Amino acid sequence: MTGTTGKKVLALSGGVGGAKLALGLSKVLAPEQLTIVANTGDDFEHLGLSICPDLDSVMYALSGVNDTVRGWGVSGESWQCLESLGRLGAETWFQLGDRDLATHLQRSFLLGQGLTLSEVTTALCSALGIAANLLPMSDQPVRTEVITDAGTLPFQTYFVREQCQPRVSSFHFSGVESAPPSPGFLAMLQDPALALVVICPSNPFVSVDPILSLPGVRAALEQSAAAVVAVSPIVGGRALKGPAAKMLQELGKDSSATAVAAHYAGLADAFVLDQSDATLIPGIRALGMDVLCLQTVMHSLEDKVGLAQALLDALLPNTVNAGLVV
Amino acid sequence: MTGTTGKKVLALSGGVGGAKLALGLSKVLAPEQLTIVANTGDDFEHLGLSICPDLDSVMYALSGVNDTVRGWGVSGESWQCLESLGRLGAETWFQLGDRDLATHLQRSFLLGQGLTLSEVTTALCSALGIAANLLPMSDQPVRTEVITDAGTLPFQTYFVREQCQPRVSSFHFSGVESAPPSPGFLAMLQDPALALVVICPSNPFVSVDPILSLPGVRAALEQSAAAVVAVSPIVGGRALKGPAAKMLQELGKDSSATAVAAHYAGLADAFVLDQSDATLIPGIRALGMDVLCLQTVMHSLEDKVGLAQALLDALLPNTVNAGLVV
Numbered sequence: 001m002t003g004t005t006g007k008k009v010l011a012l013s014g015g016v017g018g019a020k021l022a023l024g025l026s027k028v029l030a031p032e033q034l035t036i037v038a039n040t041g042d043d044f045e046h047l048g049l050s051i052c053p054d055l056d057s058v059m060y061a062l063s064g065v066n067d068t069v070r071g072w073g074v075s076g077e078s079w080q081c082l083e084s085l086g087r088l089g090a091e092t093w094f095q096l097g098d099r100d101l102a103t104h105l106q107r108s109f110l111l112g113q114g115l116t117l118s119e120v121t122t123a124l125c126s127a128l129g130i131a132a133n134l135l136p137m138s139d140q141p142v143r144t145e146v147i148t149d150a151g152t153l154p155f156q157t158y159f160v161r162e163q164c165q166p167r168v169s170s171f172h173f174s175g176v177e178s179a180p181p182s183p184g185f186l187a188m189l190q191d192p193a194l195a196l197v198v199i200c201p202s203n204p205f206v207s208v209d210p211i212l213s214l215p216g217v218r219a220a221l222e223q224s225a226a227a228v229v230a231v232s233p234i235v236g237g238r239a240l241k242g243p244a245a246k247m248l249q250e251l252g253k254d255s256s257a258t259a260v261a262a263h264y265a266g267l268a269d270a271f272v273l274d275q276s277d278a279t280l281i282p283g284i285r286a287l288g289m290d291v292l293c294l295q296t297v298m299h300s301l302e303d304k305v306g307l308a309q310a311l312l313d314a315l316l317p318n319t320v321n322a323g324l325v326v
Numbered sequence: 327m328t329g330t331t332g333k334k335v336l337a338l339s340g341g342v343g344g345a346k347l348a349l350g351l352s353k354v355l356a357p358e359q360l361t362i363v364a365n366t367g368d369d370f371e372h373l374g375l376s377i378c379p380d381l382d383s384v385m386y387a388l389s390g391v392n393d394t395v396r397g398w399g400v401s402g403e404s405w406q407c408l409e410s411l412g413r414l415g416a417e418t419w420f421q422l423g424d425r426d427l428a429t430h431l432q433r434s435f436l437l438g439q440g441l442t443l444s445e446v447t448t449a450l451c452s453a454l455g456i457a458a459n460l461l462p463m464s465d466q467p468v469r470t471e472v473i474t475d476a477g478t479l480p481f482q483t484y485f486v487r488e489q490c491q492p493r494v495s496s497f498h499f500s501g502v503e504s505a506p507p508s509p510g511f512l513a514m515l516q517d518p519a520l521a522l523v524v525i526c527p528s529n530p531f532v533s534v535d536p537i538l539s540l541p542g543v544r545a546a547l548e549q550s551a552a553a554v555v556a557v558s559p560i561v562g563g564r565a566l567k568g569p570a571a572k573m574l575q576e577l578g579k580d581s582s583a584t585a586v587a588a589h590y591a592g593l594a595d596a597f598v599l600d601q602s603d604a605t606l607i608p609g610i611r612a613l614g615m616d617v618l619c620l621q622t623v624m625h626s627l628e629d630k631v632g633l634a635q636a637l638l639d640a641l642l643p644n645t646v647n648a649g650l651v652v
Contacts, residue, residue: 048374048435080404084428089453090435098424102410109374109416127415 007195007316010188010226011036012137014207015054016072017233017241018200019061020298022132024308025198026062027301031131035188036062037181039202040117040136041144041173041210044156046094047085049104050111053156054207055121055136056103063128065099071241074099093161118182133184137211140179144206145172155206164243168250171205176213189220196316197221199230201296203244204263205251212267221267227315230264231272231307232257235297258283265289272296272311333521333642336514336552337362338463340533341380342398343559343567344526345387346624348458350634351524352388353627357457361514362388363507365528366443366462367470367499367536370482372420373411375430376437379482380533381447381462382429389454391425397567400425419487444508459510463537466505470532471498481532490569494576497531502539515546522642523547525556527622529570530589531577538593547593553641556590557598557633558583561623584609591615598622598637 009029013022013036022036038054045051060066060074067075077097086092096104103124110120116139125134144155148166158166181189188194202208212218221228234257239245245255253259261271261284270290273280274297281291292314298304335355339348339362348362364380371377386392386400393401403423412418422430429450436446442465451460470481474492484492507515514520528534538544547554560583565571571581579585587597587610596616599606600623607617618640624630 047431048438049431074410076406078404078406078424080402080424081407081427081431084400084425085432087453088428088432088450090428090432098404098406098427099410101424101427102407102414102416105373105375105407106411106414106416112374124414127413 006193007033008188008191008193009034009196009198009312009316010194011198011200012039012202012208012211013037013054013058013200014039014202015042015057016061018054018202018207019058019066020304021198021200021231021307022058023061023301024298024304024306025312026132027305028308028312029132031133035133035135035184037135037137037185037188037211039207039210040138041142041176041206042155042159043141044143044154046096046156047090048108049101050108051094051104051156052107052117052136055134056100058134059103059121059125059128059130062125062130062132062134065128073097094156095160116182118184135182135184137182137185138179138214139182140175142176142179142210142214143174144210145174146206147172159206159243164246168243168247170251171209173210173213176210177215179214181214181217185217189217189224192225194224194226196312197224197226197228198311199228199264199268201231201233201240203233203239203242203247204260205244205247218267227270228264228268229270229272229292229311229315230261230268231296231311232260232274232277234260235274236276240297256280258287261287261289270315272307332519333359334514334517334519335360335522335524335638335642336520337524337526338365338528338534338537339363339380339384339526340365340528341368341383342387344380344528344533345384345392346630347524347526347557347633348384349387349627350624350630350632351638352458353631354634354638355458357459361459361461361510363461363463363511363514363537365533365536366464367468367502367532368481368485369467370469370480372422372482373416374434375427376434377420377430377482378433378443378462381460382426384460385429385447385451385454385456388451388456388458388460391454399423420482421486442508444510461508461510463508463511464505464540465508466501468502468505468536468540469500470536471500472532473498485532485569490572494569494573496577497535499536499539502536503541505540507540507543511543515543515550518551520550520552522638523550523552523554524637525554525590525594527557527559527566529559529565529568529573530586531570531573544593553595554590554593555596555598555618555637555641556587556594557622557637558586558600558603560586561600562602566623582606584613587613587615596641598633 043052117136146153146158147170150166248255265287272292284291294310369378443462472479472484473496476492574581591613598618620636
C-alpha cells in the first residue's frame with residue numbers, strides 16, 4: 001500500500017455501462033477505499049417483486065455472474081418461469097430470467113422481513129462474495145417517470161415495454177423529495193477521507209440525475225473537497241448503450257459528449273472524454289472543466305481496469321494499490 | 327347425455343393421490359357436473375410467495391402438465407432459480423422449480439391485487455384450459471400443524487424439510503374455526519343436484535380432515551341426501567404415497583384400509599377398497615358402510631378413468647356420459 005491509500009473513492013452508477021467502470025475501480029482499489037452508489041430510480045414492483053435493475057447490474061458485474069455476451073442479466077440464464085408465466089396470463093414484457101428471479105425473490109422476501117434496501121443489498125453482495133461496498137442511492141423509493149409524447153410512463157414501461165420509442169420531453173423523480181441518501185451514501189459524502197467522486201458513464205438523465213436529485217446530494221458534492229469527475233457515456237455522438245443520445249436530441253441538445261459535460265457544469269471538476277472525441281476538448285474546457293482524454297470504450301476486463309487505473313492515476317496519484325490489479 | 331346427467335359430483339382431494347382420481351372423474355363427467363375441492367391446510371408462505379401444494383397438484387394433473395415420472399410438480403421442470411437462491415443464502419429445502427414458480431408468483435400477485443383464493447384458482451385454471459370447477463376448501467387461511475416428538479411443526483416443515491421423520495401424536499388446523507368453506511364449496515354442499523361426494527384417496531389426517539373440519543362441512547355432509555364415498559389411500563397395509571400408513575401406526579391404529587374406513591365411520595355411506603384387500607370387506611361392512619372392491623391403484627390414465635367410471639357406475643348409475651371417456 002502507498003501512503004495515500006486511505007483516500008476514498010465514491011462511484012455513482014446506473015446499470016450496465018456504469019457497472020463496467022465500477023468493476024474496473026473494484027479491481028484497482030482496496031475494498032475499503034471504494035463505495036459504489038447505484039441509482040434506484042429504475043426500480044419497480046413487478047408481479048409483486050421488488051426489482052432493482054441498476055443495483056443488480058452492478059452486483060452481477062462485481063460478482064462476475066453477468067452475461068457479457070447478451071450485455072445484461074446473468075450468464076447461463078434460462079426462461080422457463082417466464083414462459084410459464086405467459087401460459088398463466090401474466091405480463092411477460094419484462095424479461096425475468098430464472099436465475100435473475102432468485103435475486104428479486106430473495107430481495108423482496110428480505111424487504112418484507114423489514115430489512116432496508118441497504119441492508120438487503122449488503123446481504124446479497126456478501127452472499128455473492130463482493131468485497132466492495134455497494135449501496136442503493138436511498139432506502140426510500142424513488143420512481144423515475146418519463147414524460148413523453150405517449151404520456152407519462154414509469155421508467156421500465158418506457159425503457160423495456162415501449163423500447164424507448166416515445167419522444168421524451170422531461171423526467172420526474174417521484175418521491176425524491178422525501179428520499180434521503182442511504183446511510184452509507186450520506187456517511188461517504190461526509191467522510192473527510194473522500195478524495196474522488198466518479199460519475200460513471202451512465203445516462204445523465206435517468207441514471208445519474210436521480211442520484212444527484214436526492215435532498216442534499218448535489219450541494220454536498222459541490223461543497224466537497226473531493227474532486228468530481230464525470231465519464232462520458234457518449235462516444236462519437238452515440239450512446240455506448242441505451243437511449244442517452246436519443247434523449248439528448250429529443251431534449252433539443254447535441255448528442256455529443258460536450259452536451260453531457262454541459263449537463264454536469266458547475267458540479268464536475270473534470271470530464272473524461274474518449275480519445276476518439278479529442279476535437280471536443282476545447283469546448284469542454286470552456287465549460288470550466290479539466291478534460292481527460294482516455295480509452296473509455298470498455299469491452300474486456302482489461303479495458304475496465306485500464307480506464308479505472310488511468311482515471312485514478314490522473315486524479316488521485318499514488319492511490320492505486322497496483323498489487324490488486326488483475 | 328343420459329337422463330341423470332344433471333346430477334352433480336363433489337370430489338374432496340388432497341394432492342397427488344387425490345388428483346389422480348379427480349383427473350379420472352374429470353374425464354367421465356361433464357365439466358358442469360364436477361366440482362373438486364382441494365385441501366389448503368398444506369398451504370404456506372415461503373420466500374414471500376403463497377404456495378398451495380394440493381391445489382397445484384390437482385391443477386397440474388387436470389391440465390396435463392404434471393410430471394408423472396417424478397410424481398409431483400411440473401414436467402420438463404428445471405431448478406435454476408432454486409440453485410441461485412441457494413447461492414444467495416435463501417432457504418432451499420422446499421423444491422421450487424422454475425416452471426412451478428410461475429404459479430406461485432402469479433397466485434401471490436393476484437392475491438396481492440385483492441382477489442380471493444377461489445378467484446385466483448379460477449383464473450389459473452382458466453388460463454390452463456381446465457374445464458372442471460376446482461376450488462380451494464376455503465378462501466381464508468388454514469394451516470395444518472403436526473404435533474410431533476420434535477415439537478409442533480408447520481405441515482411443510484414436517485413433510486418436506488423433516489421428510490415426515492418425527493413421530494406424530496396429533497394435528498391442529500390453525501385458523502379453521504374462522505375459515506368458512508369457499509363460496510363455491512358452500513354452494514355445492516347446498517345444491518339439491520348434489521348426488522355424490524367422493525373423498526379421494528388422500529391422507530385422511532392431513533388432506534381430508536382439514537376440509538371436514540371447516541365450520542359446517544361435516545354436518546352438511548352428514549345431513550346431505552348425497553351419497554358419500556371414501557376411497558382408501560391404503561392398499562395392502564401401505565400408503566400409495568406419503569405418510570398415511572406411518573401416521574396410522576404412530577397414532578396407535580392399524581395401518582390398514584379398515585382403519586381409514588373407521589376414520590370415516592358415520593360420514594361415509596360407502597368405502598372403496600382395493601381388490602387386493604378383499605379380506606377386509608367384512609370388517610368394513612361391520613362399520614356400517616357399503617364396500618366397493620375396485621382396482622384403486624392408478625398408474626395410467628386408463629386406471630384413473632377406470633376407477634372413476636367404476637365408482638360412478640356403482641354409486642350414480644346412468645350419470646356417466648360415456649362419450650366423454652378418453
